[in-house]
Amino acid sequence: MRNYGPLDDFTLIELYPDVQVNRDNVEYYRGLAERKLLINHCADCGTWIYPHRPICPECWSWNVKAEEVSGLGSVFMWTTLMQQRSPSAPHEPVPVAAVDFAEQKGLRYLSRIVNCRPEDITHDMPVRLTWIEIGNLEWPAFEPIPGGAN
């Protein structure tokens, strides 16, 4: 359970050396370092905004705040990667899914599906947020909700 606590910008950027942390997405990565999944939310009209953009596309408000989501959602679409972009890297098949968040229709987040055989994934399958450790970091992943109805 790695939680780096609230990090200053310099430490945060060093923690994600191969990611372009910028002023629009910095709160998302600060959240990840604390094991929280934050998505921008319009404080004026309530629209959830993803990816991390500085205005609301519906009302053009700049009053946009990164807020923690419930982590509940369903599988909109997915593919199982049988081969990596770097073909020399050995690996297991990786299911990758666009997860529709419960907060808003069409609010989607790309993630791994874990704790589930690839052949058991279905469209619209209910899933919930979990975390997986890779190196010195934890990243979001999604797992089926036990007993969750299709």
Place this chain on the structure above:
Amino acid sequence: MARNPLKDQLAVVGIGSTPYGRDLQRSHLSLGLEAAIAAIRDAGIDKNEIDGICGSGMTPLAQGGSGFLSLQGALGIDEITWGKNSWLGSCFVYAAEAVFSGLSDMCLVVQTYVRDPGMSRSAYADPFRRNLTKFGDIGGDIGGSDFAKRWVHSGEPYAGWMRRYMHDYGVNKDAFAYLAVNSRSHAAHNPAAVMQQPITLDDYHASRQIWEPMQMLDMDVPVDCAEAFVITTAERARDMTDKPVLIHAMSLGGTRVGEFYENSLPWDQNAFWVTLKGLWARSELKLEDIDLFFPYDGYTIDGVGVTEAAGYCKPGECGDFFKDNWDEARQVLRLNGKTEVMTHGGGLGMGRAGGANYFSEAVRQMRGQEGARQIAEVPEAALIAIGSFFHDPCAVVLRT
């Protein structure tokens, strides 16, 4: 109808292609120069008549590629009044815009593609290919450690879309399979194509899973190649040739999805639908006038999307439509008894050129220059639609 002031006012007067190969051991620039020289010679002009260049790629100052700066310098073209880089479908439209606007009178388009190191083990083993990616610039940290950014400019969502398409419309893989077989049947008659062996529907279904349910034979074939075109005004073209190939109408297209492709809109709202709607709002020629059809085949699902967006059939009905329009003897598509599809083999058979080879094939067929492969009744109208569900789509109607 939308405005179409450029109707028949522009023409393609030069075409140049390099050989296609899996490992030509040449740079982007070397390939681009060969195609450029061939296109300029085909147009029958002096190189210094070129006053606009659309090079390859998305960044103007990228090193090691065939951007317009490198091309102009290497070709020794003294002065241009317009320059830009682009790829996929938009490159052709940008160059045509430049000529129509008057910023260029004779515009060269050069498109180069090489087999990326991420496309196969053998490509990855080549240190020059790895260096190309290391120093290339496609805009940021895609593919880095944040998995959530994996579908920023990725092919993987197309695999997800194949399954979602089959799920939403209750269909199987027929539409994808017919497109794959069609291209390979045509490629077998094209000496320039890298894939010379035709395939069967069974071969398609038996091919290796890459991004399940997307298979190897759903994906265009990575090659080293280049294509180049010269575009000028119709008026000038008539001084150069008796029967110029004219640009009748064209459109680009975009949606509000943005750059994270998991935010996809429903199937029949992706950028191909916007683009084809934009085209038909501008074109006086209609679908029934089209003799040659080039639906983008980077992945077979692209071609299915273009076919449906063009209006050949309703969303989800492409498999049935292809089955009803299948020439069993030739193992190719022949739409509504007249329209030939991807007659050179496309990306799936000739090789991946981001669709640039559709333009060269269309122009050569419409000029009647394809020799043994020439369609007996020389085609007079071609529909080319290239691009992505998310970026750089174009649709163009060419006519003679």
